[in-house]
Amino acid sequence: MYELVQLAENSYYIQSPAKMGLVLLNDTDVCLIDSGNDKEAGRKVRQILDANNWHLKAIFNTHSNADHIGGNKYLQDQTGCKIYAVGIDCDFTRHPVLEPSFLYGGFPPKDLKHKFLMAQPSDAEYLTNAVLPTGFKIINLPGHFFDMVGFRNADNVVYLADCLSSKETLEKYQISFVYDVAAYINTLEMVKELEAKVFVPAHAEATEDIAPLAQLNIDKVNEIAEKIMEICRGKLCFEQILQKLFTEYDLAMNFEQYVLVGSTVRSYLSWLKDTGRVSATFENNLLLWERI
Secondary structure, eight states: OOOEEEOSSSEEEEOSSSOEEEEEOSSSEEEEEOOOSSHHHHHHHHHHHHHTTOEEEEEEOSOOOHHHHTTHHHHHHHHOOEEEEOHHHHHHHHSTTHHHHHHHTSSOOGGGOSTTTOOOOOOEEEOOGGGSOTTOEEEEOTTSSTTOEEEEOTTOEEEEEEEEEOHHHHHHHSSOOOSOHHHHHHHHHHHHTOOOSEEEEEESOOBSOOHHHHHHHHHHHHHHHHHHHHHTTSOEEHHHHHHHHHHHTTOOOOHHHHHHHHHHHHHHHHHHHHTTSEEEEEETTEEEEEEO
């Protein structure tokens, strides 16, 4: 873990629970794409920097989930590096309590205010094309989270953040977090057509051909949608739908899974309603969902 892997002349990734990109900008300066899940990840990055006599100029965050910004504060405090994030995700990076609050839908209990869902705040600035290193291009990857992006660099290496999960991850967790299902499918269809020297998804192995994995993720989205519609053959409230999905996929309920899977299921229900496949009615002061 935390092994530095070279992909091209100036392009690397750091093997970790959420892969971090590292790009050499010149003989001594580097930038990171994401910073890992916590302070310890930041320390591991610092050791790699020191071992290679590299200076960290900037961190480009793909999105604001805690496992991608958790090392921000430590590395910024240690190196004085700049931190950049896009749009709403920049605000979440500055104010990480927004993540558990958003997931829970209210003031989060202490059970949700831990490093896996709430990073330490860091002084992030809004990411624009003007601050990108030479040869970098932003790839918009909406769907998983608000304004998530990836990057293509001068070596034609593409860092894809969380827009795909590995086959093993899908089989283990079944329902991956998605904020906007329609946008997510569009992103996967776009990614399926991309070409690059190497693709680096944060939660799957680096590969020269991303299309099969993109299709696998598309198929999983459609499978989950079909399961929800099958469950909704009769009128059910959200909690009943969630319970049946957890049972169907043999998932274990806890606070973290409740908000991550629960938020995702709400997003699926919104998508299915907006596309005319389920209806929502209020009866006896309950919001009930039913397949059309």
